[in-house]
Amino acid sequence: MKRTLASETVKQLGEKVSLSGFVGGRRDHGKIVFLDLRDRSGVVQLVIAKDLIDVRNEDVIEATGVVQKRPEAMINPKLATGTIEVALESMTLLSKSRELPLPIDTDGYEINEEVRLKYRYLDLRRPRLQKNIKLRSALVDRIRQFLFSKDFTEIETPLLTKSTPEGSRDFLVPSRMQPGKFYALPQSPQQYKQLLMAAGFERYFQIARCLRDEDLRADRGFEHTQVDIEMSFVEREDVMALDEEMITTVVESLGYKIKEKPFPVFTYEESMKRFGADKFDLRMDEDKKKGILAFAWVVDFPFFEKTDQPADGSKEGWTFTHNPFSMPKKEHKEWLLSKKNIDKILTTQYDLVCNGYEVGGGSIRGHEPEILHAVFSVMGYEDKKIEEQFGHMLQAFRYGVPPHGGLAHGIERLLMTLTGEPYLREVVAFPMTSGGQTSIMDAPSFVADEQLAELGIQTFSESHSSSLYEKIITLLESAKVSYEQTEHERVVTSEDAARVRNAPLSEGAKALIFYEDESPVMLVIAADLKVDTKLVKSLHGIKNLRMATPVEVKKVSGVDIGAVPPFGNLFRIPVYMDEGLRRNDMIVFNAGLHTKSVRMKERDYESLVKPVVELFSKNVNPE
Ligand code: ASP
Secondary structure (H helix, E strand, O other): OOEOOHHHHHHHOOOEEEEEEEEEEEEEEOOEEEEEEEEOOEEEEEEEEHHHOOOOOOOEEEEEEEEEEOOHHHOOOOOOOOOEEEEEEEEEEEEOOOOOOOOOOOOOOOOOHHHHHHOHHHHOOOHHHHHHHHHHHHHHHHHHHHHHHOOOEEOOOOOOEOOOOOOOOOOEEEOOOOOOOEEEOOOOOHHHHHHHHHOOOOEEEEEEEEEOOOOOEOOEOOEEEEEEEEEEOOOHHHHHHHHHHHHHHHHHHOOOOEOOOOOOEEEHHHHHHHHOOOOOOOOOHHHHHHOOEOEEEEEOOEOEEEEOOOOOOOOOEEEEOOOOOEOEOHHHHHHHHOOOOHHHOEEOOEEEEEOOEEEEEEEEEOOOHHHHHHHHHHOOOOHHHHHHHHHHHHHHHHHOOOOEEEEEEEHHHHHHHHHOOOOHHHHOOOOEOOOOOEOOOOOOOOOOHHHHHHOOOOOOOOOHHHHHHHHHHHHHHHOOOOEEEEEOOOOOOHHHHHHHHOOOHHHEEEEEEEEEOOEEEEEEEEOOOEEOHHHHHOOOOOOOEEEOOHHHHHHHHOOOOOOOOOOHHHHOOOEEEEHHHHHOOEEEEEOOOOOEEEEEEHHHHHHHHOOEEEOOEEOOOOO
């Protein structure tokens, strides 16, 4: 039977329908049970004789029944299908649900962020988020429709690219084919969209992902999506007018009201004087209640501002306020070219503000090579560096480039103003936690050493010791091995370690690093025993052994002597274990840190690390 959506049932009174969806709620009334069936279109009530069913909330079902009028007293005016119900005839359980780890029938603000994001696929079932995510889709759809109607071409630009100075830290991606070199993820498609103007497309747009490694805030994430626009043969007012028409058309078509049209325009100076900031909220309390949108433009920003970290490494210099690719205002072009009155040079930048947020911004670009060069020169870049980093732009501008300008809107910020949501995560399907952890999947995460080796990467950062510790714990966890971890005062010798751990010295697993010619190997021995060099020399396949220096130990393991764990496999070196370690059931060792020890079964250790087990100790008591 063809599937009917919940919302369509109202038009099918008296007909037999087949519905599919989640069980959204269950109300037992004696012999009769009411179930809410929820699908993408909404909710419809099913009426069932009690003995017919055994389902609970969030089970996924297929239900067949006849649409009937509800008794007068049972009509629910709040529900689109509130006048009808479906008298169930048969039902198939498609998927069973366990009890949910979080409620989904509330607005969810009260639930801990980590729990919500861990189970984001459940969290997203809540009506508020369904609405937000669908609004996001509709917003992007209307924007596309508008731009296509104005003869724009949608063009994708690369994600693996070269760093663009948008004022943030880059996310870097190591190159496997050219070890030691890196791609940068784009902070915005700025340079490519300008190159598309050089290519003659004239009207470009893209729904573009932008990545910036900045500290996270309520309204700022590592990734965001922009409506990114660029146009040729335009002046500042042309771009602003097109954009204003787009924003007005789109948000009004979605049912929103705009406070003032055309959008008021403030100079930067005026806005600082009036509002003490370059983003502000023009709504009265009454407007806020009605969900009205108060847009305004801000123009005439200073091009440069002072910085104590200029590109030339000196103590004081200049940096851009908005976008280094911008054109200064006509009357200030000469100042820029002759590097005069830097503090007074104004840029063609325009920012769009709405309800206190900056929801967009852009500029007319400096399409003359001399202008672009002068901007970077003011900022302390030497000619060589300019050529190195932006030579491709200067070059492109030397083959005829239409004057151009554009702008970009952050989709999430726009949505936050539309919905009144205070956090970015409420308008993004799979956001990160405020600590930068991804939803559901645990990223960032450690990767296999093989992957790092393939990329020519060794991680010897300050945090290596604690990441090594994490690695060991992760390894033990994923192997489902039981272990105890203890935190204690800083210890370096095995004797001190045994004392603070309150464990026999013989349980201590001492990891020693030796060199066999150029190759490091690890010898693991019980802390109460000594390495017998003669025996070591006769070890299976090993000759010319010498002990590693402290610097070499650090180089190989990334940690200092006294903290090296017996997991040589984690630094990809062969591991030899002395038989003497088998005298105890348990072993204990410093796990990469002088202040943390892990105690586990000797047997588990062997099965995880798979050392070559031989006898190379003195004073072994075989028992
Ligand atoms: N690239 C700018 C930004 O991401 C927007 C623009 O000037 O078009 O903020």
